[in-house]
Amino acid sequence: MAVSQPSRSRDLDKLLLRPGHLVGPTFEPGPELREGMKEIVKVLVVGAGGLGCEVLKDLALTGFRNLDVIDMDRIEVTNLNRQFLFRLEDVGKPKAEVAAKRVMERVNGVNITPHFCRIEDKPDIFYSDFGIIVLGLDSIEARSYINKVACGFLEYDSDDNPRQETVIPMVDGGTEGFKGHARIIIPGTTPCFECTIWLFPPQVKFPLCTLAETPRNAAHCIEYAHLIKWNEVHGRKSFDPDNPEDMQWVYLEAVQRAELFGIPGVTYSLTQGVVKNIIPAIASTNAIISAACALETLKIISGCSKPLSNYLTYNGVEGLHIKVTEFVKDADCLVCGPGVLIELEKSVTLKKFIDQLEDHPRLLLTRVSVSYGRKKLYMQAPPELEKDTRSNLDIPLFDLMNRVSRDTINVNGMACKGDKKQSCMRILRIAFKGVDGIADIDMAGGA
Known part of the structure; x- marks a missing residue:
């Protein structure tokens, strides 16, 4: 006797088709909610790297059918160990386009529109078209930009309460090695990115005298080539960290510098990491944080459960450690406040x-x-x-x-x-x- 296979949406149906005790105030279970998620809600994924690939896949499997993804990078060989949507034959192709193609090949019915460009290249009105924005970024500047665009649509009524029709929620994920975070940003209600900018430590900077006179490690040699030698040789031509030729030039100069002082350890991968402030990513961390981001996206859109309140940290260095912290909105914030x-x-x-x-x-x-x-x-x-x-x-x-x-x-x-x-x-x-x-x-x- 043949045994029927369980539906792929079985667990999702338990959340969306039944009432519960932890649901949001606007939750109305039923097939209409499930179909509305598929047909009406548009989700924007910003970033198609290690975390972005996982997020795109998880959102598609969670039931969202109208997705957009934006990323300015092309696939490199070093991406392949953790960005599972890419293959060797994809090297050199735009990440957004390949990621969208691969997910649509594996998940029936999903429609993903890729955008191969910088986030600043899109007009603000582009971002207003989405019901929620999910961030899989690796820089503070990019997060800050999207946060300011989304908060720019926020309007307050005469009692300083946010007008709900102007709110575009954001779910932000980030990973650094075995550590990661997931957070939700509801403009006007929860802290926005600018409210908690103090969470990010200052960037490590090396004294120029150390770089020029007494380098002690490989990073010093790389920063010397990047910050000092580049300007000496190229004058006013600005360094482009996303240009392979520029990066290769810095790498070769750093190798020569390291040989001069007898310093080992300069590699092309390390050069990229130092110049672009990249911390090695781990696939399992990306998967865990992506799952948290996808779940929060589902909860915010459907109301099937109360959302995270409002910042989750994960640490897998020694065992498994997850903690949720509730940060408070800055009443005087110049980005998300009444003004x-x-x-x-x-x-x-x-x-x-x-x-x-x-x-x-x-x-x-x-x-x-x-x-x-x-x-x-x-x-x-x-x-x-x-x-x-x-x-x-x-x-x-x-x-x-x-x-x-x-x-x-x-x-x-x-x-x-x-x-x-x-x-x-x-x-x-x-x-x-x-x-x-x-x-x-x-x-x-x-x-």
Whole structure:
């Protein structure tokens, strides 16, 4: 007598088709919920590396059918030991495209759209099309950028409560060797990435005198070639860590430097790791963190269980250690908070408003551009737009805002952080003296 095989969605059905005691307030079990996840919800996976490959596979097997994946990298031989969607014949091909193809070959009915580009190449409106964003990134800068874009869509009501229709949740995963984390970010409710930026330790920096005069290990030789020798030889040509020819040049220079001082251990893989600040990845850690990310994505979208609250850490160095920590949202966060309140006279021109932003003690912005709704009020670049919008600088901001039926202004600029300028996205609240109501201003930009 033939024994029927259990359905692949058997365990998922137990979560989505039955009521429970730990479900979210909006959970309504039934086939409609399961089909809605398949047909309606769009999920964006950012990153198609070691963690991204696992996340893409797990989300497809969890029942999500409309997925997008974005990654700017091409496959390298060194990726093959842990990025299981790739084969030797894929070396040199875009990660996003190959990962999407392989998952669609193995999971029936899933549709994955790949995007082979930088995350900054996509306009903000691209990210607004997704119900949730899952991050499988390896850099603080990339996480910060996506966080600021997603929080840029957030709007608050008159009581400073987030408007739920403007919230795009994020699930962030990260791994370093045997360690990893998974966290959820609900803009306006949980801490955003900027609220907890202090969690990340400062990057290790070597004194230039050590690199130039007394190198003691392989990393010193590599950083000498990268930070000192490159500029001596190439002048103004900037080093591109994603260009194999540039990386090969640094590697060969580092080898020569190491031989001169009798220092062993310089390899091409180590050169990549030092220059790009890469920590060796372990496949099992990626699988564990990916499973946590996929589960949290399912819980947030379906409400089948209460989501993580709100930061999970995993440590597999000695046995198995998992801990959940609840971090608190920064009420004064310039990215996800209600915003800095600025009071203006109705007569203040757009130019004077921009000058105030540059002098504001909490903002300290430079090269500010302003758009309101779909209308560009003033743009620093490109030159054609600057010329077209220059005439608005002498018009009162109040008049410009009244010409567009919208309450949100986008302000782009560069903010100083320490000794360098970084991308910024800020929310301001504008109150005009003698006028009831407050207008929200979203500030976004890049260095």
